[in-house]
Amino acid sequence: MRKWIVAGNWKMHNNIAESIALAKAIKEGASDFKGGTIVLAPPFTALFSVSEAIKGSNVLLAAQNMYYEDKGAFTGEISPVMLKDIGCSYVIIGHSERRKYFHEQDNDVNLKVKKALTVGLTPIMCVGETDEEREKGVTQDVVDKQVRQGLSSVDKIDDVVIAYEPVWAIGTGKVATPAQAQDVHAFIRGILKDLYGSTANDIRILYGGSVTKDNIGDLIAMEDIDGALVGGASLKADGFLGIIENISGKK
Numbered sequence: 001m002r003k004w005i006v007a008g009n010w011k012m013h014n015n016i017a018e019s020i021a022l023a024k025a026i027k028e029g030a031s032d033f034k035g036g037t038i039v040l041a042p043p044f045t046a047l048f049s050v051s052e053a054i055k056g057s058n059v060l061l062a063a064q065n066m067y068y069e070d071k072g073a074f075t076g077e078i079s080p081v082m083l084k085d086i087g088c089s090y091v092i093i094g095h096s097e098r099r100k101y102f103h104e105q106d107n108d109v110n111l112k113v114k115k116a117l118t119v120g121l122t123p124i125m126c127v128g129e130t131d132e133e134r135e136k137g138v139t140q141d142v143v144d145k146q147v148r149q150g151l152s153s154v155d156k157i158d159d160v161v162i163a164y165e166p167v168w169a170i171g172t173g174k175v176a177t178p179a180q181a182q183d184v185h186a187f188i189r190g191i192l193k194d195l196y197g198s199t200a201n202d203i204r205i206l207y208g209g210s211v212t213k214d215n216i217g218d219l220i221a222m223e224d225i226d227g228a229l230v231g232g233a234s235l236k237a238d239g240f241l242g243i244i245e246n247i248s249g250k251k
């Protein structure tokens with residue numbers, strides 16, 4: 001049985017004081033919601049403070065990115081070992097903003113996913129098509145390539161979370177319809193079945209892209225949608241807790 005998961009991606013928002021205040025408010029509200037997983041991904045500079053703020057609660061910590069080496073001369077990069085050390089248990093990998101602005105390729109995503117697993121971090125691997133790709137009718141081709149290459153020679157698949165985030169829905173207020181999202185989620189689960197057999201039924205696939213507490217109810221009702229990766233609406237405690245409230249107990 002797959003259990004729900006909600007992850008808040010704060011992106012490049014919140015200084016340390018703001019991060020602590022938001023994490024504490026979420027931690028307080030989150031104690032009512034058991035049975036699933038709640039994850040916060042603050043910017044690197046606030047990881048330590050948020051880690052301290054959520055100690056002893058049911059809220060877990062994620063990083064928004066990592067490098068695929070343990071240590072070394074890689075100026076400006078952060079290693080997965082450092083992320084474990086600071087209290088992370090999850091890491092977002094291959095977000096479309098990383099792909100678009102920082103030119104991450106499926107091969108980088110694959111190296112990061114494999115590395116995260118070796119140090120015991122759960123990767124949330126993001127995939128999704130652009131507006132143009134959807135219009136051209138190549139959504140499945142794009143997602144197929146991203147999933148297969150991102151997971152190339154990954155065998156610990158039970159520890160991987162996939163996030164389907166159509167790029168045209170991210171930060172635009174243009175959420176995918178439940179049917180559009182379910183179509184791609186079912187397609188992704190089909191690829192996972194092809195690669196991993198029945199284990200695919202245990203893998204959590206999150207939807208991301210303009211999720212709010214008002215639209216999540218219809219999305220989570222879909223068979224292959226197991227939770228949400230939330231950007232904008234994760235920056236206010238009541239909005240984020242509203243999403244969790246509408247998801248918890250549904251899966």
Ligand code: PGA
Binds near residue numbers: 165169172173
């Ligand atoms: P959004 O971002 O909820 O603001 O659309 C989602 C994401 O980028 O993960």
